[in-house]
Amino acid sequence: MLQLCQVTSTLFISNASSACTSELIQREAVTLCINVTRQQPFPKCGVATMRVPLLDEPSEDLYVHFDECADAIQREAQHGGRTVVYCKNGRSRSAAICIAYLMKHHRVALADALQEVKAARHVIDPNPGFMAQLRRYEDELKRQESQ
Template sequence: MLQLCQVTSTLFISNARSACSAELIQREAVTLCINVTRQQPFPKCSVATMRIPILDEPSEDLYVHFDMCANAIQREAQHGGRSVVYCKNGRSRSAAICIAYLMKHQRAALTDALQEVKAARHVIDPNPGFMAQLRRYEDELKRRESQ
């Protein structure tokens, strides 16, 4: 079944097959697609796109993309848009980006952000490397806030 899983009123998470459905993108009024893969396609419709060319490997550095992606999702929401973040299966890479967004712009703790994304899409399971990077990001966000 094709579906975009709603995390917040302006953020969805999905697998590539669903995210590439122009019909779904239009029905959910998505205006930004963040593709967290090296080769999965984008939907064939007029939406803003962003590619984060990362493999689902614990050694990949997704951390360096957290701020940029979180800020892009936030900007889109502030302009009345909606974002979908997806990877091949909608389990690890896309989940980590959604969690980073919730931590940065909704000031959620990592455990709460993880639960919120899991409630939207129960199959999410960021790999151990991405979880370690999210813990590091949580520490970094706390440091920034206390300065």
């Protein structure tokens, strides 16, 4: 089933086939597509795009992209836009980016952010490497907050 799963009023998570369906992108008024893959395509409907070229491997360094992606999602929301984050299956890479966004800009704990994204898309399951990076990111955000 093709669908964009709504995490917040301005954030969706999806798999590549749904995110590349122009009708869905237009129906949900998506203005930014963050593609967390090396080779999956972008939708062909003239929205802003951003690529994070990683494989779904625990050894990949997604951590270095958390701030950049979270800030892009937040900027889009502040300008009245909506973002979809996707990877091939919409389970691991895209979920980790959505969780990082909730942690940074909604000040949600990792466990709560994970549940929030899982409530939107029940199949999410960030790989163990990405979960470790999210724990590190949570620690870093807490450190920044306490300074």
